Amino acid sequence: MLNELEINGFKTIRHESINLGKVNIFIGGNGVGKSNILEAIGILSACLKRDVSAGELQKKGVRLSVPTLFKSAFKNTKLRSNFDLKATVDNSIVYSASITAGKLSEELQFFSERLQYNNEKIMGRSNHGISVAGLQDAHLLRDTDKTRGIWDRYRDVVRLSDKLIDSIDSLSDYAIYSPQTSFLRGVDIESNIIKPMGLNGGGLAQAVSTVLNQWSASKHKSENSKLYERVFNLVWTPGWTNQFSVKARNPETVSAAVKTAESTLYFRDKFMHATRNYLSAYDSSEGTLYLLFLVVLLLHNETPEIFAIDNIDNALNPAITKKLIETIIYVLCASDHNDVKISPKQIFLTSHNPTSLDAFDIFDDSQRIFVVGREKDGATKINRLQPAKGMEKSDWIKMSGGRNLSELWIEGKIKGALGL
Numbered sequence: 001m002l003n004e005l006e007i008n009g010f011k012t013i014r015h016e017s018i019n020l021g022k023v024n025i026f027i028g029g030n031g032v033g034k035s036n037i038l039e040a041i042g043i044l045s046a047c048l049k050r051d052v053s054a055g056e057l058q059k060k061g062v063r064l065s066v067p068t069l070f071k072s073a074f075k076n077t078k079l080r081s082n083f084d085l086k087a088t089v090d091n092s093i094v095y096s097a098s099i100t101a102g103k104l105s106e107e108l109q110f111f112s113e114r115l116q117y118n119n120e121k122i123m124g125r126s127n128h129g130i131s132v133a134g135l136q137d138a139h140l141l142r143d144t145d146k147t148r149g150i151w152d153r154y155r156d157v158v159r160l161s162d163k164l165i166d167s168i169d170s171l172s173d174y175a176i177y178s179p180q181t182s183f184l185r186g187v188d189i190e191s192n193i194i195k196p197m198g199l200n201g202g203g204l205a206q207a208v209s210t211v212l213n214q215w216s217a218s219k220h221k222s223e224n225s226k227l228y229e230r231v232f233n234l235v236w237t238p239g240w241t242n243q244f245s246v247k248a249r250n251p252e253t254v255s256a257a258v259k260t261a262e263s264t265l266y267f268r269d270k271f272m273h274a275t276r277n278y279l280s281a282y283d284s285s286e287g288t289l290y291l292l293f294l295v296v297l298l299l300h301n302e303t304p305e306i307f308a309i310d311n312i313d314n315a316l317n318p319a320i321t322k323k324l325i326e327t328i329i330y331v332l333c334a335s336d337h338n339d340v341k342i343s344p345k346q347i348f349l350t351s352h353n354p355t356s357l358d359a360f361d362i363f364d365d366s367q368r369i370f371v372v373g374r375e376k377d378g379a380t381k382i383n384r385l386q387p388a389k390g391m392e393k394s395d396w397i398k399m400s401g402g403r404n405l406s407e408l409w410i411e412g413k414i415k416g417a418l419g420l
Contacts, residue, residue: 006086009072011036014379021368022332025349028372029419033380034350038308045174051148052108061176061199067101090167109146134158173304184289185281186260196300207296227337234291243268254280287315303343313353325359333366357405373416
């Protein structure tokens, strides 16, 4: 798990340090820097996965700005040469990187890196060169590629702890998902399909088939059935469908003018006549497709252990948004399915929907709400919404007048949440 994130000089973020939980949501006005936080983690992940090339950043869901736009550039402040990122993982691993984003360069490059495990330096790079614990070969330590991370270059040539490798692999697989309707419907094809499906929803039908097979194979275990059923119930929440399947494209239900894959999703409309009650993904509800996309992310055995969803409330009404986040919190935080092997371990969300907060228990440290705003000079400020030290739930209810978090947000009682 990513325990702590430190960001310096990245886009709108001058300097912020964030302590994180299992389920983390960032709220605030438009343009305050919520997505920048997700992208900072994406760049850290790319550093550890392989490199900071445009291709690797794209696989993470990071917007491909020109290099200089990755750096903070506040008025009346000396322009930076680098931006700096630091991650603490599993309370024992500290990785930091300083990235050069030069005016004349077409790509980001490493200025320095450092990896520590249990307070011991494992690898590092600076203007003095590269150092790797246990490696003395000067030829191997030559810094010939400023875009490639040292972890990817040297992890296979020295002995390393399995725990260190597993923890870094979890962070290096991180991605920012942002589903879009055309990809969910199967009419657009993503150029970068990652596991278990594209960041925008490409390959949803195939991923659904895999999850259904997983469920079928594990139905003999009662704890598995309970988890799968609860998560799949999200698909029925809109109320119009009670069955879906993945089938070959049927010309009777998909117009020849619509270009879709050979296999597509079909939903049964429970209100329609039996001869015309199946709709393809192309004709189905956008919100239902979005919910199915999230079901796949929560259950698929190839989902990254750490991932983000930008705009979790996309295409959903307030009640369904709350139920969706309640389900996410259940999957990641509840203890009654500890024996079920699921991929997600930590998630990062952004939202503009006040009801998203009503799913959270701010007295549970694994669930964290962060209010993101901008200071007078434009710098992003991130504050955790939490009860005062020593406060009991009864005290919070009294202080809030019995109102839930969504009401406090709408009424402007959560400082900075409305972006004013």
